[in-house]
Amino acid sequence: MQKLFTKSLSRSLDPKGRLMLPPEYRDGLYAEGGTGAFWLTAYYGRLVAYLPEDWEKITEQLSRIPMPSPRLSHFKTKVMGLAQEMLPDAQGRVRIPQALMREAGLQKDVMLVGMLNKFEVWDQTRFDALELEDVSDELAASGVAISL
Template sequence: MSFKGRSYRSLDPKGRLMLPPEVRDALLAVSPEGRVSLTTFDGCLVAYTPEDWEKFEAGFARIKNPSRKMRDFRRLVIGGVEELCVDKQGRVKLSRAHMEYAGITKKVVIVGQGSRFEIWSEEELEAVIGQDFGDVTDELAESGVDFPI
């Protein structure tokens, strides 16, 4: 399963987000009840499948004597997680805390990130993807990733 692409959506008045069919179907394929772990990071909401979230959380448990910064990071990410289920109409309800963290009011963008997806305020995402990425090719090359563009 791989989440890819961008999907532009609007929240309904109750803060519910209609997931694109391909996202909803992918979630239902790995979790019959459509569970997703939604957390806060990088100014957006990050959605993990239950299996991937368990692996991620287990990774934190293996860190012995974490630094203060790591503990603060854990507070942000693990403390910000909410377990959601997709309803019969293919929606998830975003909490007020999550919407405030990500600056979401009405218009959102769902952005595929491979094994997970992100939920952004449309305005915030435009600012992020509007930056100059010229130096990223060097970082990719240093990491051994060939990105022939």
């Protein structure tokens, strides 16, 4: 697994809704011959940024679901319908579309969270409100054995 996005950083959106990506993230987007482009979509109150090849795998898998339930169909509609291909400008900024900002509840202050091969963009207040709960049973059921 690629480890391109490992830091978490607080940032502020400018008045036009632009986010300045940190140099480490820009380096990750251009690593291994990357073009700097990424796909940004919304999941469960946050934005998630994927490298193009990873986004392609996700859309292929979602497209193969033959007759999704209404709930799954709505999930596909939101995730795929809100997705935007982003390309940072010369200063390393991306303008986050209004639909994505609304879906994630983004205000001025945001938190970038590195997740190795992708990164998340959270509204700072929503991120700060996240509570850590005991997930040891879920980790064990997933085959993950780490000491917490």
